[in-house]
Amino acid sequence: MSTVEVHRAAALGGVAHGFLGRRGGVSEGIHAGLNVGAGSSDDRAAIAENRARATNAVLPDATLVTVYQVHSADAVTVIAPFADDLRPHADAIVTDRPGLALGILTADCAPVLFADADAAIVGAAHAGWKGAIGGVTDATIVAMEAIGADRSRIHAAIGPCIARSSYEVDAQFLARFLVQDRANERFFVEGRPGHHQFDLEAYVAHRLAAAGLGRVEAMGMDTYAHEDRFFSYRRATHRGEPSYGRQISIIGLK
Numbered sequence: 001m002s003t004v005e006v007h008r009a010a011a012l013g014g015v016a017h018g019f020l021g022r023r024g025g026v027s028e029g030i031h032a033g034l035n036v037g038a039g040s041s042d043d044r045a046a047i048a049e050n051r052a053r054a055t056n057a058v059l060p061d062a063t064l065v066t067v068y069q070v071h072s073a074d075a076v077t078v079i080a081p082f083a084d085d086l087r088p089h090a091d092a093i094v095t096d097r098p099g100l101a102l103g104i105l106t107a108d109c110a111p112v113l114f115a116d117a118d119a120a121i122v123g124a125a126h127a128g129w130k131g132a133i134g135g136v137t138d139a140t141i142v143a144m145e146a147i148g149a150d151r152s153r154i155h156a157a158i159g160p161c162i163a164r165s166s167y168e169v170d171a172q173f174l175a176r177f178l179v180q181d182r183a184n185e186r187f188f189v190e191g192r193p194g195h196h197q198f199d200l201e202a203y204v205a206h207r208l209a210a211a212g213l214g215r216v217e218a219m220g221m222d223t224y225a226h227e228d229r230f231f232s233y234r235r236a237t238h239r240g241e242p243s244y245g246r247q248i249s250i251i252g253l254k
Helices: 044-058 129-134 136-146 171-180 182-187 200-210 233-238
Strands: 016-020 063-065 075-077 092-095 100-106 110-116 121-127 155-158 168-170 188-190 195-198 215-218 247-252
Touching (some): 016 044, 044 063, 110 136, 110 247, 129 136, 182 188
Parallel strands (some): 063 100
Antiparallel strands (some): 092 121, 100 247, 110 121, 168 195
């Protein structure tokens, strides 16, 4: 049985956390590996086993808590597990309760894990381009502050996501970011005619730093380029595959 691969960030120190990829799971075929995406066409039993393995690799005996991700800028505070069919529609979760493993699913979007270790408050956010420009990371910080965190003490890490060299966008996409702030142009480089390459990770890191966090770390891992390690929605789309896997990022309090 292959071992679940867990990537950890120095910025999050001793807080239980991990950015997981596709290694160490039981799924097969186009979902091969540690696919945790219930929205995929993968076998339900395999997904459940993968979720259990992922949780155990980061926070043994904890209860995995995820939200119904909708590319929003909404954050919710969790004090107890909720039934799978009652998951709130949101893209960030925060808690101060031990034993809850906060999970965010991604397949190119940026997973962001947060911790105020002194206050024992953690958070997790799903930052695709819509959530990122909408302020999902800011919403996570505000939600953490509402239960006692201090943003100057919050450390955040950005996990595996699609890198600039793999993320081609059109002129309309660029225009959305320039309307928000002309300075956002620095997160784009010109590509083929009428197109640009967008640095999602750098943009998210900028938003986190601008919010006044104590420390921000970008892991610098490209989901698109490393097929053996990560799932990628864009890679699957380019290949015309009918479904794609999702990886999970988890943080929690012991």
